[in-house]
Amino acid sequence: xxxxxxSETLGGIAVVLALLGLWxxxxxxxxxxxxxxxxxxxxxxxxxxxxxxxxxARAVIGTGGRMLLGFGLxxxxxxxxxxxxxxxxxxxxxxxxxxxxxxxxxxxxxxPVAVMFLGLTKTMIFxxxxxxxxxxxxxxxxxxxxxVEPRLFEMARTMELSHRTVIVSIVLPGALPDIFAGLRxxxxxxxxxxxxxxMMSGExxxxxxxxxxxxxxxxxxxxxxxxxxxxxxxxxxxxxxVAQRYLLRWRF
Amino acid sequence: MRGLVLPAxxxxxxxxxxxxxxxxxxxxSRPSEIAWAAFAAxxxxxxxxxxxxxxxxxxxxxxxxxxxGISLGAWFGLSSLxxxxxxxxxxxFRPIPxxxxxxxxxxxxxxxxxxxxxxxxxxxxxxxxIITQTAVRxxxxxxxxxxxxxxxxxxxxxxxxxxxxxxxxxxTALRLGAGISLIVAVTVEITANxxxxxxxxxxxxxxxxxxxxxxxxxxxxxxxxxxxxGLLQAQKRWFGRWSSAx
Numbered sequence: 055x056x057x058x059x060x061s062e063t064l065g066g067i068a069v070v071l072a073l074l075g076l077w078x079x080x081x082x083x084x085x086x087x088x089x090x091x092x093x094x095x096x097x098x099x100x101x102x103x104x105x106x107x108x109x110x111a112r113a114v115i116g117t118g119g120r121m122l123l124g125f126g127l128x129x130x131x132x133x134x135x136x137x138x139x140x141x142x143x144x145x146x147x148x149x150x151x152x153x154x155x156x157x158x159x160x161x162x163x164x165x166p167v168a169v170m171f172l173g174l175t176k177t178m179i180f181x182x183x184x185x186x187x188x189x190x191x192x193x194x195x196x197x198x199x200x201x202v203e204p205r206l207f208e209m210a211r212t213m214e215l216s217h218r219t220v221i222v223s224i225v226l227p228g229a230l231p232d233i234f235a236g237l238r239x240x241x242x243x244x245x246x247x248x249x250x251x252x253m254m255s256g257e258x259x260x261x262x263x264x265x266x267x268x269x270x271x272x273x274x275x276x277x278x279x280x281x282x283x284x285x286x287x288x289x290x291x292x293x294x295x296v297a298q299r300y301l302l303r304w305r306f
Numbered sequence: 307m308r309g310l311v312l313p314a315x316x317x318x319x320x321x322x323x324x325x326x327x328x329x330x331x332x333x334x335s336r337p338s339e340i341a342w343a344a345f346a347a348x349x350x351x352x353x354x355x356x357x358x359x360x361x362x363x364x365x366x367x368x369x370x371x372x373x374x375g376i377s378l379g380a381w382f383g384l385s386s387l388x389x390x391x392x393x394x395x396x397x398x399f400r401p402i403p404x405x406x407x408x409x410x411x412x413x414x415x416x417x418x419x420x421x422x423x424x425x426x427x428x429x430x431x432x433x434x435x436i437i438t439q440t441a442v443r444x445x446x447x448x449x450x451x452x453x454x455x456x457x458x459x460x461x462x463x464x465x466x467x468x469x470x471x472x473x474x475x476x477x478t479a480l481r482l483g484a485g486i487s488l489i490v491a492v493t494v495e496i497t498a499n500x501x502x503x504x505x506x507x508x509x510x511x512x513x514x515x516x517x518x519x520x521x522x523x524x525x526x527x528x529x530x531x532x533x534x535x536g537l538l539q540a541q542k543r544w545f546g547r548w549s550s551a552x
Binding site: 062063065066067068069070073089090147148149150151152154155156157158159160161162163164165166167169170171242245246249250253254260261264265267268269271273276277279280283284287288291 | 308309310311312313333390391392393394395397398399401402403404405406407408409410412413414485488489492493496497498504507508510511516519520523526527530531533534
Protein backbone atom coordinates (compact mmCIF):
# COMPACT_ATOMS: atom_id res chain seq x y z
CA UNK A 55 0.00 0.00 0.00
CA UNK A 56 1.27 3.41 -0.95
CA UNK A 57 1.04 6.50 1.23
CA UNK A 58 -1.83 7.77 -0.93
CA UNK A 59 -3.86 4.61 -0.43
CA UNK A 60 -3.31 4.67 3.33
CA SER A 61 -4.36 8.28 3.77
CA GLU A 62 -7.35 7.60 1.50
CA THR A 63 -8.47 4.69 3.69
CA LEU A 64 -7.95 6.72 6.86
CA GLY A 65 -9.93 9.56 5.34
CA GLY A 66 -12.73 7.19 4.37
CA ILE A 67 -12.87 5.80 7.90
CA ALA A 68 -12.90 9.36 9.26
CA VAL A 69 -15.92 10.12 7.08
CA VAL A 70 -17.75 7.06 8.46
CA LEU A 71 -16.87 8.11 12.03
CA ALA A 72 -18.06 11.64 11.29
CA LEU A 73 -21.38 10.25 10.06
CA LEU A 74 -21.71 8.19 13.24
CA GLY A 75 -20.84 11.32 15.27
CA LEU A 76 -23.56 13.26 13.45
CA TRP A 77 -25.99 10.43 14.23
CA UNK A 78 -25.03 10.57 17.92
CA UNK A 79 -25.48 14.35 17.98
CA UNK A 80 -28.93 14.08 16.40
CA UNK A 81 -30.02 11.48 18.96
CA UNK A 82 -28.33 13.24 21.90
CA UNK A 83 -30.22 16.45 21.23
CA UNK A 84 -33.44 14.50 20.72
CA UNK A 85 -33.98 15.88 17.20
CA UNK A 86 -35.47 12.56 16.12
CA UNK A 87 -37.52 10.23 18.29
CA UNK A 88 -35.32 7.38 19.63
CA UNK A 89 -37.90 4.94 18.26
CA UNK A 90 -37.05 6.05 14.71
CA UNK A 91 -33.32 6.53 15.24
CA UNK A 92 -31.90 4.95 18.40
CA UNK A 93 -28.54 6.17 19.78
CA UNK A 94 -25.51 4.30 18.43
CA UNK A 95 -24.60 3.13 21.94
CA UNK A 96 -28.00 1.48 22.44
CA UNK A 97 -27.62 -0.40 19.15
CA UNK A 98 -24.19 -1.69 20.17
CA UNK A 99 -25.61 -2.78 23.55
CA UNK A 100 -28.49 -4.57 21.82
CA UNK A 101 -25.97 -6.29 19.54
CA UNK A 102 -23.95 -7.45 22.55
CA UNK A 103 -27.09 -8.64 24.38
CA UNK A 104 -28.24 -10.60 21.35
CA UNK A 105 -24.81 -12.10 20.94
CA UNK A 106 -24.61 -13.14 24.59
CA UNK A 107 -27.85 -15.11 24.75
CA UNK A 108 -26.97 -16.86 21.50
CA UNK A 109 -29.99 -15.63 19.55
CA UNK A 110 -27.81 -13.56 17.25
CA ALA A 111 -25.73 -16.57 16.18
CA ARG A 112 -28.91 -18.62 15.66
CA ALA A 113 -30.47 -15.88 13.53
CA VAL A 114 -27.34 -15.32 11.45
CA ILE A 115 -26.88 -19.04 10.88
CA GLY A 116 -30.56 -19.41 10.03
CA THR A 117 -30.60 -16.63 7.45
CA GLY A 118 -27.08 -17.11 6.13
CA GLY A 119 -27.40 -20.88 5.97
CA ARG A 120 -30.68 -20.86 4.07
CA MET A 121 -29.35 -18.22 1.74
CA LEU A 122 -26.11 -20.06 0.97
CA LEU A 123 -27.75 -23.48 0.60
CA GLY A 124 -30.37 -22.08 -1.76
CA PHE A 125 -27.77 -20.11 -3.66
CA GLY A 126 -25.49 -23.16 -3.96
CA LEU A 127 -28.22 -25.38 -5.37
CA UNK A 128 -29.40 -22.61 -7.69
CA UNK A 129 -25.90 -22.09 -9.09
CA UNK A 130 -25.47 -25.82 -9.82
CA UNK A 131 -28.87 -26.15 -11.48
CA UNK A 132 -28.63 -22.75 -13.19
CA UNK A 133 -25.18 -23.36 -14.69
CA UNK A 134 -26.13 -26.92 -15.69
CA UNK A 135 -29.37 -25.96 -17.40
CA UNK A 136 -27.67 -22.93 -18.90
CA UNK A 137 -24.96 -25.11 -20.44
CA UNK A 138 -27.51 -27.57 -21.82
CA UNK A 139 -29.61 -24.80 -23.33
CA UNK A 140 -26.81 -22.52 -24.42
CA UNK A 141 -24.79 -25.17 -26.26
CA UNK A 142 -27.63 -26.11 -28.57
CA UNK A 143 -28.69 -23.50 -31.09
CA UNK A 144 -32.04 -25.18 -31.49
CA UNK A 145 -32.81 -25.36 -27.77
CA UNK A 146 -31.88 -21.71 -27.50
CA UNK A 147 -34.35 -20.71 -30.23
CA UNK A 148 -37.19 -22.52 -28.47
CA UNK A 149 -36.47 -21.70 -24.83
CA UNK A 150 -34.87 -18.27 -24.80
CA UNK A 151 -37.97 -16.13 -25.54
CA UNK A 152 -39.84 -17.75 -22.65
CA UNK A 153 -36.90 -17.14 -20.34
CA UNK A 154 -36.68 -13.52 -21.44
CA UNK A 155 -40.33 -13.09 -20.52
CA UNK A 156 -39.69 -14.46 -17.04
CA UNK A 157 -36.56 -12.36 -16.47
CA UNK A 158 -38.24 -9.13 -15.27
CA UNK A 159 -40.77 -11.00 -13.09
CA UNK A 160 -40.15 -10.07 -9.45
CA UNK A 161 -38.88 -13.22 -7.74
CA UNK A 162 -40.93 -12.35 -4.66
CA UNK A 163 -44.16 -12.63 -6.70
CA UNK A 164 -43.84 -16.42 -6.61
CA UNK A 165 -43.93 -16.42 -2.79
CA PRO A 166 -47.77 -16.52 -2.57
CA VAL A 167 -47.80 -19.42 -5.05
CA ALA A 168 -45.20 -21.28 -3.01
CA VAL A 169 -47.11 -20.56 0.21
CA MET A 170 -50.26 -22.01 -1.32
CA PHE A 171 -48.53 -25.24 -2.31
CA LEU A 172 -46.16 -25.69 0.61
CA GLY A 173 -47.56 -23.56 3.43
CA LEU A 174 -45.41 -21.34 5.65
CA THR A 175 -42.70 -23.98 5.96
CA LYS A 176 -38.94 -24.34 5.68
CA THR A 177 -39.47 -26.16 2.38
CA MET A 178 -41.32 -23.12 1.05
CA ILE A 179 -38.47 -20.80 2.06
CA PHE A 180 -35.86 -23.02 0.47
CA UNK A 181 -37.79 -23.50 -2.79
CA UNK A 182 -38.44 -19.77 -3.13
CA UNK A 183 -34.75 -18.97 -2.65
CA UNK A 184 -33.63 -21.62 -5.13
CA UNK A 185 -36.26 -20.70 -7.71
CA UNK A 186 -35.68 -16.95 -7.38
CA UNK A 187 -31.90 -17.06 -7.65
CA UNK A 188 -31.94 -19.66 -10.42
CA UNK A 189 -33.06 -17.28 -13.19
CA UNK A 190 -30.23 -14.74 -13.09
CA UNK A 191 -27.67 -17.57 -13.20
CA UNK A 192 -29.44 -19.48 -15.96
CA UNK A 193 -29.86 -16.40 -18.15
CA UNK A 194 -26.31 -15.22 -17.54
CA UNK A 195 -24.88 -18.64 -18.45
CA UNK A 196 -26.77 -18.70 -21.76
CA UNK A 197 -25.70 -15.11 -22.42
CA UNK A 198 -22.10 -16.01 -21.62
CA UNK A 199 -22.04 -18.97 -23.99
CA UNK A 200 -23.49 -16.81 -26.75
CA UNK A 201 -20.64 -14.36 -26.26
CA VAL A 202 -17.95 -17.01 -26.85
CA GLU A 203 -16.00 -16.24 -30.02
CA PRO A 204 -17.53 -18.51 -32.74
CA ARG A 205 -14.17 -19.04 -34.43
CA LEU A 206 -13.00 -20.88 -31.34
CA PHE A 207 -15.68 -23.51 -31.98
CA GLU A 208 -14.55 -23.87 -35.61
CA MET A 209 -11.00 -24.27 -34.41
CA ALA A 210 -12.08 -26.91 -31.92
CA ARG A 211 -13.81 -28.81 -34.73
CA THR A 212 -10.75 -28.80 -36.96
CA MET A 213 -8.62 -29.89 -34.01
CA GLU A 214 -11.21 -32.61 -33.34
CA LEU A 215 -11.39 -31.80 -29.65
CA SER A 216 -13.73 -33.91 -27.54
CA HIS A 217 -16.99 -32.48 -26.28
CA ARG A 218 -15.61 -32.37 -22.76
CA THR A 219 -12.48 -30.49 -23.72
CA VAL A 220 -14.54 -27.98 -25.66
CA ILE A 221 -16.72 -27.29 -22.62
CA VAL A 222 -13.91 -27.15 -20.09
CA SER A 223 -11.34 -25.19 -22.06
CA ILE A 224 -13.41 -23.04 -24.41
CA VAL A 225 -16.99 -22.61 -23.27
CA LEU A 226 -16.57 -22.23 -19.50
CA PRO A 227 -13.66 -19.78 -19.52
CA GLY A 228 -15.36 -17.68 -22.20
CA ALA A 229 -18.67 -17.60 -20.38
CA LEU A 230 -17.24 -17.10 -16.90
CA PRO A 231 -17.38 -13.29 -16.75
CA ASP A 232 -21.09 -13.34 -17.60
CA ILE A 233 -21.74 -16.26 -15.25
CA PHE A 234 -20.16 -14.29 -12.44
CA ALA A 235 -22.38 -11.31 -13.13
CA GLY A 236 -25.34 -13.67 -12.81
CA LEU A 237 -23.99 -15.25 -9.62
CA ARG A 238 -23.54 -11.88 -7.96
CA UNK A 239 -27.08 -10.84 -8.81
CA UNK A 240 -28.37 -14.21 -7.58
CA UNK A 241 -26.49 -13.78 -4.29
CA UNK A 242 -28.29 -10.49 -3.66
CA UNK A 243 -31.63 -12.01 -4.66
CA UNK A 244 -31.13 -15.00 -2.35
CA UNK A 245 -30.46 -12.75 0.67
CA UNK A 246 -33.52 -10.63 -0.10
CA UNK A 247 -35.75 -13.69 -0.50
CA UNK A 248 -34.39 -15.27 2.69
CA UNK A 249 -35.26 -12.13 4.65
CA UNK A 250 -38.70 -11.69 3.08
CA UNK A 251 -39.77 -15.31 3.54
CA UNK A 252 -38.58 -15.25 7.16
CA MET A 253 -40.63 -12.15 7.78
CA MET A 254 -43.72 -13.84 6.37
CA SER A 255 -43.29 -17.23 8.04
CA GLY A 256 -41.68 -16.26 11.35
CA GLU A 257 -39.03 -18.93 10.82
CA UNK A 258 -36.07 -18.07 13.14
CA UNK A 259 -33.64 -15.77 11.34
CA UNK A 260 -32.69 -12.13 11.02
CA UNK A 261 -35.79 -11.30 8.97
CA UNK A 262 -38.10 -12.53 11.72
CA UNK A 263 -35.90 -10.92 14.39
CA UNK A 264 -36.11 -7.42 12.93
CA UNK A 265 -39.82 -7.66 12.19
CA UNK A 266 -40.54 -8.79 15.78
CA UNK A 267 -38.34 -6.00 17.12
CA UNK A 268 -40.22 -3.42 15.04
CA UNK A 269 -43.62 -4.72 16.15
CA UNK A 270 -42.67 -4.33 19.80
CA UNK A 271 -40.91 -0.97 19.21
CA UNK A 272 -37.49 -2.32 20.25
CA UNK A 273 -35.59 -0.10 17.81
CA UNK A 274 -32.04 -0.80 19.06
CA UNK A 275 -32.59 -4.51 18.40
CA UNK A 276 -34.13 -3.70 15.01
CA UNK A 277 -31.14 -1.60 13.96
CA UNK A 278 -28.76 -4.25 15.28
CA UNK A 279 -30.47 -6.80 13.02
CA UNK A 280 -30.34 -4.50 10.00
CA UNK A 281 -26.65 -3.96 10.72
CA UNK A 282 -26.06 -7.73 10.75
CA UNK A 283 -27.93 -8.10 7.44
CA UNK A 284 -25.70 -5.41 5.97
CA UNK A 285 -22.69 -7.31 7.27
CA UNK A 286 -23.88 -10.53 5.62
CA UNK A 287 -24.44 -8.66 2.36
CA UNK A 288 -20.99 -7.10 2.61
CA UNK A 289 -19.21 -10.40 3.37
CA UNK A 290 -20.93 -12.37 0.61
CA UNK A 291 -20.37 -9.71 -2.05
CA UNK A 292 -16.72 -9.36 -1.01
CA UNK A 293 -16.28 -13.14 -1.18
CA UNK A 294 -17.77 -13.17 -4.68
CA UNK A 295 -15.44 -10.39 -5.75
CA VAL A 296 -12.39 -12.26 -4.44
CA ALA A 297 -13.48 -15.48 -6.16
CA GLN A 298 -14.12 -13.63 -9.39
CA ARG A 299 -10.74 -11.94 -9.33
CA TYR A 300 -9.04 -15.27 -8.63
CA LEU A 301 -10.86 -17.26 -11.33
CA LEU A 302 -10.57 -14.53 -13.94
CA ARG A 303 -6.99 -13.56 -13.18
CA TRP A 304 -5.87 -14.73 -16.65
CA ARG A 305 -7.85 -11.90 -18.21
CA PHE A 306 -5.90 -9.11 -16.57
CA MET B 307 -41.75 -17.70 -33.93
CA ARG B 308 -40.22 -20.86 -32.49
CA GLY B 309 -40.13 -19.08 -29.16
CA LEU B 310 -43.94 -19.29 -29.02
CA VAL B 311 -44.00 -23.08 -29.34
CA LEU B 312 -43.02 -23.81 -25.75
CA PRO B 313 -45.46 -21.47 -23.96
CA ALA B 314 -48.29 -22.39 -26.36
CA UNK B 315 -47.68 -26.08 -25.78
CA UNK B 316 -47.47 -25.62 -22.01
CA UNK B 317 -50.74 -23.67 -21.88
CA UNK B 318 -52.54 -26.18 -24.11
CA UNK B 319 -51.24 -29.12 -22.05
CA UNK B 320 -52.25 -27.45 -18.79
CA UNK B 321 -55.72 -26.66 -20.13
CA UNK B 322 -56.13 -30.21 -21.48
CA UNK B 323 -55.13 -31.84 -18.20
CA UNK B 324 -57.54 -29.58 -16.34
CA UNK B 325 -60.42 -30.18 -18.74
CA UNK B 326 -59.94 -33.95 -18.68
CA UNK B 327 -60.04 -33.82 -14.87
CA UNK B 328 -56.90 -35.92 -14.65
CA UNK B 329 -55.81 -34.01 -11.56
CA UNK B 330 -58.15 -32.80 -8.86
CA UNK B 331 -56.55 -29.85 -7.16
CA UNK B 332 -57.66 -26.69 -5.40
CA UNK B 333 -54.34 -25.09 -6.21
CA UNK B 334 -54.10 -25.38 -9.97
CA SER B 335 -56.39 -23.36 -12.18
CA ARG B 336 -56.88 -23.91 -15.89
CA PRO B 337 -55.58 -21.14 -18.18
CA SER B 338 -59.19 -20.41 -19.22
CA GLU B 339 -60.19 -19.92 -15.58
CA ILE B 340 -57.21 -17.62 -15.06
CA ALA B 341 -58.18 -15.59 -18.10
CA TRP B 342 -61.72 -15.27 -16.74
CA ALA B 343 -60.43 -14.23 -13.32
CA ALA B 344 -58.19 -11.61 -14.94
CA PHE B 345 -61.14 -10.35 -16.98
CA ALA B 346 -63.33 -10.13 -13.86
CA ALA B 347 -60.65 -8.30 -11.86
CA UNK B 348 -60.10 -5.89 -14.73
CA UNK B 349 -63.82 -5.20 -15.13
CA UNK B 350 -64.58 -4.45 -11.48
CA UNK B 351 -61.60 -2.09 -11.40
CA UNK B 352 -59.75 -3.80 -8.54
CA UNK B 353 -56.82 -4.82 -10.74
CA UNK B 354 -56.43 -1.37 -12.23
CA UNK B 355 -56.62 0.26 -8.80
CA UNK B 356 -53.91 -2.07 -7.47
CA UNK B 357 -51.80 -1.45 -10.59
CA UNK B 358 -52.10 2.29 -10.08
CA UNK B 359 -51.01 2.01 -6.45
CA UNK B 360 -48.00 -0.12 -7.32
CA UNK B 361 -46.96 2.12 -10.21
CA UNK B 362 -47.33 5.25 -8.05
CA UNK B 363 -45.12 3.72 -5.33
CA UNK B 364 -42.52 2.55 -7.83
CA UNK B 365 -42.46 5.80 -9.81
CA UNK B 366 -42.25 8.24 -6.88
CA UNK B 367 -39.65 6.04 -5.19
CA UNK B 368 -37.66 5.81 -8.42
CA UNK B 369 -37.70 9.59 -8.89
CA UNK B 370 -36.63 10.35 -5.31
CA UNK B 371 -33.98 7.62 -5.26
CA UNK B 372 -32.55 8.57 -8.66
CA UNK B 373 -32.47 12.26 -7.75
CA UNK B 374 -30.47 11.54 -4.59
CA GLY B 375 -28.28 8.97 -6.32
CA ILE B 376 -27.53 11.14 -9.34
CA SER B 377 -26.74 14.21 -7.20
CA LEU B 378 -24.39 12.28 -4.92
CA GLY B 379 -22.88 10.47 -7.90
CA ALA B 380 -22.24 13.76 -9.70
CA TRP B 381 -20.62 15.21 -6.58
CA PHE B 382 -18.40 12.16 -5.99
CA GLY B 383 -17.55 12.01 -9.69
CA LEU B 384 -16.66 15.69 -10.12
CA SER B 385 -14.59 16.03 -6.98
CA SER B 386 -12.05 13.22 -6.82
CA LEU B 387 -11.47 14.02 -3.13
CA UNK B 388 -15.16 13.52 -2.29
CA UNK B 389 -15.19 10.40 -4.44
CA UNK B 390 -12.25 8.81 -2.64
CA UNK B 391 -13.41 9.77 0.85
CA UNK B 392 -16.95 8.48 0.30
CA UNK B 393 -15.92 5.04 -1.01
CA UNK B 394 -15.86 3.28 2.35
CA UNK B 395 -19.14 4.79 3.53
CA UNK B 396 -20.84 3.81 0.25
CA UNK B 397 -19.42 0.28 0.37
CA UNK B 398 -20.71 -0.09 3.94
CA PHE B 399 -24.26 1.08 3.29
CA ARG B 400 -24.84 -0.37 -0.17
CA PRO B 401 -24.92 -4.08 0.78
CA ILE B 402 -27.84 -3.59 3.19
CA PRO B 403 -30.67 -5.52 1.50
CA UNK B 404 -33.49 -3.07 0.77
CA UNK B 405 -36.08 -5.36 2.37
CA UNK B 406 -34.23 -5.11 5.69
CA UNK B 407 -35.59 -1.56 5.83
CA UNK B 408 -39.20 -2.77 5.76
CA UNK B 409 -39.50 -2.88 9.59
CA UNK B 410 -37.81 0.53 9.96
CA UNK B 411 -40.09 2.09 7.35
CA UNK B 412 -43.03 0.45 9.10
CA UNK B 413 -42.09 2.19 12.35
CA UNK B 414 -41.43 5.56 10.77
CA UNK B 415 -44.22 5.79 8.18
CA UNK B 416 -46.74 3.15 9.24
CA UNK B 417 -48.52 1.25 6.48
CA UNK B 418 -49.15 3.19 3.29
CA UNK B 419 -47.38 4.86 0.40
CA UNK B 420 -44.59 6.40 2.50
CA UNK B 421 -43.32 2.98 3.50
CA UNK B 422 -43.16 1.60 -0.04
CA UNK B 423 -41.78 4.80 -1.55
CA UNK B 424 -38.93 5.11 0.97
CA UNK B 425 -37.76 1.54 0.43
CA UNK B 426 -37.97 1.82 -3.37
CA UNK B 427 -36.00 5.07 -3.16
CA UNK B 428 -33.27 3.40 -1.09
CA UNK B 429 -33.00 0.52 -3.55
CA UNK B 430 -32.92 2.76 -6.65
CA UNK B 431 -30.41 5.18 -5.17
CA UNK B 432 -27.35 2.90 -5.40
CA UNK B 433 -27.29 2.00 -9.10
CA UNK B 434 -27.94 5.68 -9.92
CA UNK B 435 -25.09 6.76 -7.64
CA ILE B 436 -22.55 4.25 -8.97
CA ILE B 437 -23.38 4.69 -12.66
CA THR B 438 -23.40 8.50 -12.42
CA GLN B 439 -20.14 8.60 -10.49
CA THR B 440 -18.41 6.36 -13.04
CA ALA B 441 -19.86 8.28 -15.99
CA VAL B 442 -18.91 11.69 -14.62
CA ARG B 443 -15.41 10.52 -13.75
CA UNK B 444 -14.95 9.30 -17.31
CA UNK B 445 -15.90 12.60 -18.97
CA UNK B 446 -12.92 13.27 -21.30
CA UNK B 447 -10.17 15.23 -19.55
CA UNK B 448 -9.90 17.57 -22.56
CA UNK B 449 -13.47 18.74 -22.04
CA UNK B 450 -12.83 19.52 -18.38
CA UNK B 451 -9.67 21.40 -19.34
CA UNK B 452 -11.60 23.44 -21.88
CA UNK B 453 -14.09 24.29 -19.15
CA UNK B 454 -11.28 25.37 -16.88
CA UNK B 455 -9.71 27.41 -19.69
CA UNK B 456 -13.01 29.17 -20.29
CA UNK B 457 -13.28 29.78 -16.55
CA UNK B 458 -16.81 28.38 -16.50
CA UNK B 459 -18.68 28.49 -13.23
CA UNK B 460 -19.53 25.29 -11.38
CA UNK B 461 -23.13 25.32 -12.59
CA UNK B 462 -22.43 25.90 -16.26
CA UNK B 463 -19.60 23.37 -16.18
CA UNK B 464 -22.12 20.83 -14.91
CA UNK B 465 -24.88 21.65 -17.40
CA UNK B 466 -22.87 22.44 -20.55
CA UNK B 467 -19.91 20.09 -20.32
CA UNK B 468 -20.68 17.16 -18.04
CA UNK B 469 -24.39 16.61 -18.54
CA UNK B 470 -24.42 16.19 -22.36
CA UNK B 471 -21.62 13.64 -22.02
CA UNK B 472 -23.32 11.49 -19.36
CA UNK B 473 -26.96 11.56 -20.54
CA UNK B 474 -26.86 8.06 -22.10
CA UNK B 475 -25.43 6.63 -18.87
CA UNK B 476 -28.09 8.41 -16.85
CA UNK B 477 -30.72 6.75 -19.01
CA THR B 478 -29.15 3.36 -18.36
CA ALA B 479 -29.31 4.13 -14.64
CA LEU B 480 -32.96 5.07 -14.99
CA ARG B 481 -33.75 1.90 -16.95
CA LEU B 482 -32.11 -0.34 -14.34
CA GLY B 483 -33.78 1.65 -11.59
CA ALA B 484 -37.21 1.26 -13.19
CA GLY B 485 -36.87 -2.53 -13.14
CA ILE B 486 -35.67 -2.47 -9.54
CA SER B 487 -38.44 -0.09 -8.46
CA LEU B 488 -41.19 -2.40 -9.72
CA ILE B 489 -39.60 -5.46 -8.10
CA VAL B 490 -39.08 -3.73 -4.75
CA ALA B 491 -42.54 -2.15 -4.75
CA VAL B 492 -44.21 -5.53 -5.30
CA THR B 493 -41.95 -7.19 -2.72
CA VAL B 494 -42.80 -4.65 -0.02
CA GLU B 495 -46.50 -5.11 -0.77
CA ILE B 496 -46.25 -8.88 -0.55
CA THR B 497 -44.28 -8.76 2.69
CA ALA B 498 -46.08 -6.12 4.69
CA ASN B 499 -47.76 -3.19 2.99
CA UNK B 500 -51.53 -3.59 2.41
CA UNK B 501 -51.52 -1.84 -0.98
CA UNK B 502 -51.20 -2.59 -4.66
CA UNK B 503 -50.57 -5.67 -6.78
CA UNK B 504 -48.41 -7.52 -4.27
CA UNK B 505 -51.09 -7.30 -1.60
CA UNK B 506 -53.79 -8.32 -4.10
CA UNK B 507 -51.68 -11.40 -4.89
CA UNK B 508 -51.43 -12.32 -1.20
CA UNK B 509 -55.13 -11.71 -0.56
CA UNK B 510 -56.09 -13.92 -3.52
CA UNK B 511 -53.89 -16.67 -2.11
CA UNK B 512 -55.17 -16.34 1.46
CA UNK B 513 -58.83 -16.29 0.41
CA UNK B 514 -58.26 -19.39 -1.73
CA UNK B 515 -58.84 -17.84 -5.13
CA UNK B 516 -56.02 -19.51 -7.07
CA UNK B 517 -57.28 -18.35 -10.48
CA UNK B 518 -57.20 -14.71 -9.35
CA UNK B 519 -53.77 -15.25 -7.82
CA UNK B 520 -52.34 -16.62 -11.08
CA UNK B 521 -54.03 -13.80 -12.97
CA UNK B 522 -52.21 -11.24 -10.81
CA UNK B 523 -48.94 -13.14 -11.19
CA UNK B 524 -49.20 -13.12 -15.00
CA UNK B 525 -50.22 -9.44 -14.90
CA UNK B 526 -47.19 -8.50 -12.80
CA UNK B 527 -44.93 -10.44 -15.16
CA UNK B 528 -46.49 -8.72 -18.15
CA UNK B 529 -45.95 -5.28 -16.59
CA UNK B 530 -42.31 -6.02 -15.90
CA UNK B 531 -41.78 -7.29 -19.42
CA UNK B 532 -43.48 -4.33 -21.10
CA UNK B 533 -41.54 -1.87 -18.93
CA UNK B 534 -38.24 -3.56 -19.68
CA UNK B 535 -38.84 -3.94 -23.42
CA GLY B 536 -40.19 -0.41 -23.76
CA LEU B 537 -37.24 1.22 -22.02
CA LEU B 538 -34.75 -0.88 -24.03
CA GLN B 539 -36.44 0.24 -27.25
CA ALA B 540 -36.41 3.86 -26.12
CA GLN B 541 -32.74 3.66 -25.26
CA LYS B 542 -31.92 2.12 -28.65
CA ARG B 543 -33.86 4.82 -30.48
CA TRP B 544 -32.64 7.85 -28.53
CA PHE B 545 -29.13 6.85 -27.60
CA GLY B 546 -28.31 4.14 -30.17
CA ARG B 547 -25.51 6.23 -31.64
CA TRP B 548 -23.87 6.73 -28.26
CA SER B 549 -24.04 3.20 -26.99
CA SER B 550 -22.79 1.75 -30.29
CA ALA B 551 -19.83 4.12 -30.11
CA UNK B 552 -19.06 3.20 -26.52
